[in-house]
Amino acid sequence: MEIFLQQLINGLTLGSVYAVVALGYTMVYGIIQLINFAHGEVVMIGAMVAFSVIGWLAANTALPPLVIVLIGTLAAIPACVGVGYALEIFAYRRLRHAPRLAPLITAIGASIVLQQVAMMIWSRNPLGFPQIIPNTVYHLEGATITLVQIAIIVTSVLLMVGLTLVVYRTRLGVAMRATSQNAHIAGLMGVNVNQIIAATFMIGAALAAVAGVMVGSYYGIAHYTMGSLLGLKAFCAAVLGGIGNLAGAMLGGMLLGIVEALGAGYIGDFTNNVFGSNYQDVFAFLVLIGVLVFRPSGLLGERIGERA
Amino acid sequence: MSILLDARDIGKRFGGVEALSAISLTIEHGEIYGLIGPNGAGKTTFFNVLTGVYRADSGGFSFDGAPLNVSAPHQVAVAGIARTFQNIRLFANMSALENVMVGRHVRTHAGIFGAILRGAGTRAEERAIHERARALLDYVGLAARGNEIAHSLPYGDQRRLEIARALATDPKLLALDEPAAGMNATETATLRQLLERIRTDGTTLLLIEHDMKLVMGLCDRIAVLDYGRKIAEGAPAAVRKDAAVIEAYLGGELA
Amino acid sequence: MTFTDKLKTNPTALWSGVVLIACALIALPFALAMAGTTWVRVTNLAILFTLLALGLNIVVGFAGLLDLGYIAFYGVGAYVYALLASPQFNLHLPFWVILPIGALAACVFGVLLGAPTLKLRGDYLAIVTLGFGEIVRIFFNNLSQPVNITNGPQGISRIDPFTIGSFSFSQNEVLLGLNFSGPIKYYYLLLLVLIAVIVINLRLEDSRIGRAWQAIREDEVAAQAMGINTTRIKLLAFAMGASFGGVAGGMFAAMQGFISPESFVLVESVMVLSMVVLGGMGNIWGVIVGALLLSFVPELLRHTVDPLQRSLFGRLIVEPEVVRMLLFGLALMLMMLFRPAGLWPSKVRQRELADE
Numbered sequence: 057m058e059i060f061l062q063q064l065i066n067g068l069t070l071g072s073v074y075a076v077v078a079l080g081y082t083m084v085y086g087i088i089q090l091i092n093f094a095h096g097e098v099v100m101i102g103a104m105v106a107f108s109v110i111g112w113l114a115a116n117t118a119l120p121p122l123v124i125v126l127i128g129t130l131a132a133i134p135a136c137v138g139v140g141y142a143l144e145i146f147a148y149r150r151l152r153h154a155p156r157l158a159p160l161i162t163a164i165g166a167s168i169v170l171q172q173v174a175m176m177i178w179s180r181n182p183l184g185f186p187q188i189i190p191n192t193v194y195h196l197e198g199a200t201i202t203l204v205q206i207a208i209i210v211t212s213v214l215l216m217v218g219l220t221l222v223v224y225r226t227r228l229g230v231a232m233r234a235t236s237q238n239a240h241i242a243g244l245m246g247v248n249v250n251q252i253i254a255a256t257f258m259i260g261a262a263l264a265a266v267a268g269v270m271v272g273s274y275y276g277i278a279h280y281t282m283g284s285l286l287g288l289k290a291f292c293a294a295v296l297g298g299i300g301n302l303a304g305a306m307l308g309g310m311l312l313g314i315v316e317a318l319g320a321g322y323i324g325d326f327t328n329n330v331f332g333s334n335y336q337d338v339f340a341f342l343v344l345i346g347v348l349v350f351r352p353s354g355l356l357g358e359r360i361g362e363r364a
Numbered sequence: 365m366s367i368l369l370d371a372r373d374i375g376k377r378f379g380g381v382e383a384l385s386a387i388s389l390t391i392e393h394g395e396i397y398g399l400i401g402p403n404g405a406g407k408t409t410f411f412n413v414l415t416g417v418y419r420a421d422s423g424g425f426s427f428d429g430a431p432l433n434v435s436a437p438h439q440v441a442v443a444g445i446a447r448t449f450q451n452i453r454l455f456a457n458m459s460a461l462e463n464v465m466v467g468r469h470v471r472t473h474a475g476i477f478g479a480i481l482r483g484a485g486t487r488a489e490e491r492a493i494h495e496r497a498r499a500l501l502d503y504v505g506l507a508a509r510g511n512e513i514a515h516s517l518p519y520g521d522q523r524r525l526e527i528a529r530a531l532a533t534d535p536k537l538l539a540l541d542e543p544a545a546g547m548n549a550t551e552t553a554t555l556r557q558l559l560e561r562i563r564t565d566g567t568t569l570l571l572i573e574h575d576m577k578l579v580m581g582l583c584d585r586i587a588v589l590d591y592g593r594k595i596a597e598g599a600p601a602a603v604r605k606d607a608a609v610i611e612a613y614l615g616g617e618l619a
Numbered sequence: 620m621t622f623t624d625k626l627k628t629n630p631t632a633l634w635s636g637v638v639l640i641a642c643a644l645i646a647l648p649f650a651l652a653m654a655g656t657t658w659v660r661v662t663n664l665a666i667l668f669t670l671l672a673l674g675l676n677i678v679v680g681f682a683g684l685l686d687l688g689y690i691a692f693y694g695v696g697a698y699v700y701a702l703l704a705s706p707q708f709n710l711h712l713p714f715w716v717i718l719p720i721g722a723l724a725a726c727v728f729g730v731l732l733g734a735p736t737l738k739l740r741g742d743y744l745a746i747v748t749l750g751f752g753e754i755v756r757i758f759f760n761n762l763s764q765p766v767n768i769t770n771g772p773q774g775i776s777r778i779d780p781f782t783i784g785s786f787s788f789s790q791n792e793v794l795l796g797l798n799f800s801g802p803i804k805y806y807y808l809l810l811l812v813l814i815a816v817i818v819i820n821l822r823l824e825d826s827r828i829g830r831a832w833q834a835i836r837e838d839e840v841a842a843q844a845m846g847i848n849t850t851r852i853k854l855l856a857f858a859m860g861a862s863f864g865g866v867a868g869g870m871f872a873a874m875q876g877f878i879s880p881e882s883f884v885l886v887e888s889v890m891v892l893s894m895v896v897l898g899g900m901g902n903i904w905g906v907i908v909g910a911l912l913l914s915f916v917p918e919l920l921r922h923t924v925d926p927l928q929r930s931l932f933g934r935l936i937v938e939p940e941v942v943r944m945l946l947f948g949l950a951l952m953l954m955m956l957f958r959p960a961g962l963w964p965s966k967v968r969q970r971e972l973a974d975e
Contacts, residue, residue: 415844436843436848437843437844438843438844438845438846438848438849439846440844440846441844441846442846446844446845447844449841449844453838453840453841454841455833455834455837455841456837458833462833466831466834466842466847468827469830469834469846469847470845470846472827474826474827474828475827475828475855476828476855479822479823479826479827479828480819480822482822489827490827493827530845533845533846
């Protein structure tokens with residue numbers, strides 16, 4: 057039971073991060089039917105920028121930890137937003153009406169470029185998270201939950217609530233939803249489609265920045281390759297929930313995190329230690345394949361038929 | 365005359381909309397059977413259910429004496445029903461000849477090993493496919509256009525190409541979805557001749573059409589659909605006088 | 620008249636050209652060997668990747684299916700060879716037995732992957748195949764406990780080279796006054812295999828199955844209406860592509876003598892896909908050009924960028940590997956923006972892209 061609870065907590069933490077990243081994927085897919093392969097790299101850049109700032113502040117100032125982390129995050133956000141905006145303007149905009157393969161390949165190319173640029177800026181060495189956050193641990197029925205984990209879960213929930221408010225209670229949100237339903241008609245109704253799409257990328261990128269700080273502080277390091285696997289898994293989460301669906305991305309992220317954590321925790325027992333927790337990464341992909349084969353619209357997605 | 369296609373109580377719903385409601389009709393060997401009705405009546409839906417694109421919610425088909433159990437759309441062509449589409453669906457970037465050659469797929473056999481090894485049997489089959497495709501293009505009047513790319517053909521020629529491709533599957537029943545759409549009077553007359561020739565040469569025809577002149581002149585029998593129900597069936601002369609049909613097309617009496 | 624039309628009407632020119640190219644290809648390894656055996660090895664790897672690109676071309680170019688995990692089939696073929704011809708299980712079967720087994724194993728994996736997923740739409744299929752490729756790699760990396768099958772991240776070494784009786788492909792020999800090193804022997808074998816694969820591809824393209832693939836790519840609904848069992852035909856494309864990958868993998872294992880999961884990562888799948896896309900999807904000759912370009916240019920870069928940086932800056936500012944990946948990523952992006960049909964697209968592909 058202890059393992060279960062512990063893994064549940066770990067799963068919720070990781071799942072929250074997946075959810076926040078998945079939101080970025082799902083928004084972009086919902087609005088222009090593009091899988092933004094480079095999104096994981098944006099998360100990585102957020103982490104790297106934030107860590108650089110946090111590391112410098114921790115070493116050279118005596119500011120309280122919360123302030124340091126906040127400043128780091130606030131530095132990461134514009135960096136990521138800039139990258140997200142650049143991706144849309146330079147890489148994807150011209151390909152909006154091209155066959156599916158072209159933007160997919162461009163996205164892969166962009167992801168490679170971003171990784172290499174990060175490597176050039178920050179070198180192959182991982183950046184460490186300075187020991188500024190107190191290692192407070194709370195106990196809960198035999199399991200432990202750290203301050204960082206609580207912070208991650210709370211921040212994610214706040215971000216999700218905030219995004220939902222923006223999408224459903226603001227003019228920008230209405231414009232975004234209209235564009236994702238039918239961009240052409242939305243344009244005829246006076247929506248500046250290019251601006252809205254750019255805004256979608258930027259909001260996703262801002263979320264990615266915060267997610268980068270969260271995942272970096274959870275694992276204690278940031279590295280130029282951390283984006284790709286995380287991005288892939290978050291995409292799996294978005295598909296699980298129903299791509300294009302905000303609530304789906306949140307649900308899918310949480311679920312995937314929990315499935316991964318519980319799977320990694322119990323797989324040894326279930327398979328008599330033939331397969332251990334080193335197979336953890338496989339879960340996300342198995343979930344993805346399973347969802348797409350048995351319920352392609354995802355848990356919360358809509359079923360769309362095709363007319364002859 | 366014997367029955368080729370027997371549709372019994374075909375029903376199809378899409379959510380709350382009942383697109384087809386207890387449709388029953390029979391088509392006899394060698395007939396030209398017309399399916400008409402206002403827009404949205406369910407004609408293309410019927411086609412789609414017949415050809416396995418949709419699954420009927422109720423009812424079933426018998427084809428040439430045997431039940432038509434279609435679990436995958438491609439089996440319909442194997443059974444002997446070929447169709448054309450309302451919005452032409454040619455293989456746009458292949459040549460006219462290649463389009464018709466693809467139609468021969470269902471009646472030929474060469475597989476991967478045949479393709480790689482190119483034994484005598486495969487080579488003979490390929491020659492036969494080429495020849496038959498050329499013959500079919502000639503049959504519909506497109507002999508000179510074999511090497512042209514399908515999407516560059518004029519509209520009327522594209523429709524005829526679609527018919528040639530469907531004929532390449534050696535169908536017993538040829539189902540045509542608005543073959544005369546967008547054609548002028550001359551083209552329609554040529555089409556009519558082609559369709560009559562196809563019937564004389566042994567293929568039964570089922571057509572959806574809006575061109576009343578063509579329908580009345582060409583079809584042996586017609587069924588009229590309206591809001592998913594069959595409201596009349598019979599020879600053209602009788603159907604055109606049917607009160608329900610007139611009401612469906614023109615609306616009821618002014619009060 | 621295009622260049623190829625002119626060739627067809629002038630048989631003398633065509634055959635003279637073929638003979639010239641044949642002579643050049645036969646003499647090539649010796650010329651390269653003068654610059655160093657490394658260059659022969661590089662050429663051999665380039666031919667291997669060309670084989671892979673041609674295999675993927677069947678899936679992506681002919682049938683229009685997006686596969687981002689193709690390298691998994693290469694890996695399966697390689698590991699099958701390694702397991703049956705190395706100290707790992709102390710089996711030493713001859714290569715003409717193992718290669719077909721490897722091809723079959725890869726084919727089975729292809730069918731396993733394709734059967735449930737081929738009904739998916741374009742980009743979803745891409746992601747699923749990517750996931751599959753990653754799953755296979757993770758298994759390669761971890762199947763070392765409790766039973767040591769793949770020897771984990773360390774990989775399998777001391778893999779048997781190809782041998783026919785006492786003639787070993789890894790030994791240096793002197794024949795006809797020329798020094799045939801191991802790589803040079805493999806070069807000729809690979810060249811023969813490449814020619815066979817090209818012929819197979821050309822025949823597949825112009826066949827009933829090839830037309831069915833193209834029909835499915837053009838309009839799947841219409842293809843079904845014409846009686847084409849689209850699921851089966853797509854699966855055939857997957858299986859064929861996978862088999863080619865498996866054969867190439869087996870040859871890779873024998874040639875290199877050592878394999879590890881590192882050779883079968885996602886980037887490699889992307890690389891092979893890029894060769895197909897860059898060269899011009901569907902066009903066999905374009906794909907070959909793309910594969911050769913993407914194999915040789917990075918090597919050439921590696922040998923020029925390094926000394927260039929040192930002479931300009933006095934030290935290495937950016938590692939060649941980083942330059943290579945950076946240029947690769949940029950090339951992908953620029954290709955899609957400016958020449959999405961590839962460098963030498965098939966006419967069909969050009970038409971497809973002109974429509975959209």
